[in-house]
Amino acid sequence: xxxxxxxxxxxxxxxxxxxxxxxxxxxxxxxxxxxxxxxxxxxxxxxxxxxxxxxxxxxxxxxxxxxxxxxxxxxxxxxxxxxxxxxxxxxxxxxxxxxxxxxxxxxxxxxxxxxxxxxxxxxxxxxxxxxxxxxxxxxxxxxxxxxxxxxxxxxxxxxxxxxxxxxxxxxxxxxxxxxxxxxxxxxxxxxxxxxxxxxxxxxxxxx
Numbered sequence: 700x701x702x703x704x705x706x707x708x709x710x711x712x713x714x715x716x717x718x719x720x721x722x723x724x725x726x727x728x729x730x731x732x733x734x735x736x737x738x739x740x741x742x743x744x745x746x747x748x749x750x751x752x753x754x755x756x757x758x759x760x761x762x763x764x765x766x767x768x769x770x771x772x773x774x775x776x777x778x779x780x781x782x783x784x785x786x787x788x789x790x791x792x793x794x795x796x797x798x799x800x801x802x803x804x805x806x807x808x809x810x811x812x813x814x815x816x817x818x819x820x821x822x823x824x825x826x827x828x829x830x831x832x833x834x835x836x837x838x839x840x841x842x843x844x845x846x847x848x849x850x851x852x853x854x855x856x857x858x859x860x861x862x863x864x865x866x867x868x869x870x871x872x873x874x875x876x877x878x879x880x881x882x883x884x885x886x887x888x889x890x891x892x893x894x895x896x897x898x899x900x901x902x903x904x905x906x
Contacts, residue, residue: 707795708725708794708795709725709726709791710723710724710725710726710790711723711724712783712786712787713852714779715770715851715852715853717772717851717852720770720771720772720773720852720871721770721771721773721852723768723769723786723787723790724767724768725767725768725790725794726767727767727794728766729764729766729767729768729800729801730800730801733766734765735764735854735856735871736750736764736765736801737761737764737805737871738750738761738763738805739760739761740754741754741755743805744762746802746805747762747800747802747803747805748799748800748802749793749794749801750764750801752789752793753769753786753789753790756785756786756789757774758773758774758776758782759772760772763853763854763870763871764800765849765854765871766849768849768852770853825856825858826856826857826858828857832895832897835895836857836895836898837857839890840855840856840857840867843890844887844890848869852871853869853870853871854869854870855868855887856868856870858904860898862899863898863899863900865891865898865900865902866901866902866903866904867887867901867903867904887901888901
């Protein structure tokens, strides 16, 4: 009889453009269906046993989870070289023991019956589009921008579009990152302007 061998959990730490945030990447999916979860305090971690445990470390300031990674933001009084190994081992052991990571998302996913295109789509966490331009904006964010932002340990969601201005929200390592303004203006705004002439500016909504 064949014995099912459990895949060992591997976690590696990856720096992000934000010096206050470190990305811990797993060799398995941690958050499913394109969802994301951000916790800015222990009081917000009711639906995530793992996030609650991470906040027991006195240097943890915020936790963001998506796909196969966890981004941890620290207080300024400690250095990453002093805590990275400790956090990496804790996360690896926690996941290896099969404990719950998220039991309930902090924000419900928004499923939208898209009446502006031929097919139905699910836009996770984005504000519901009200016209074809907003649908196109979300499609561009998902196809071209979200993968790059997640690569840096963060996420971006569409919040609204009015009078040529696109409002987005950046979370995880992208929240409070010194280079996030440059990314927003030079990267995201430039791309949306080129692909959608109606877009004049992109701004970030504060958390």
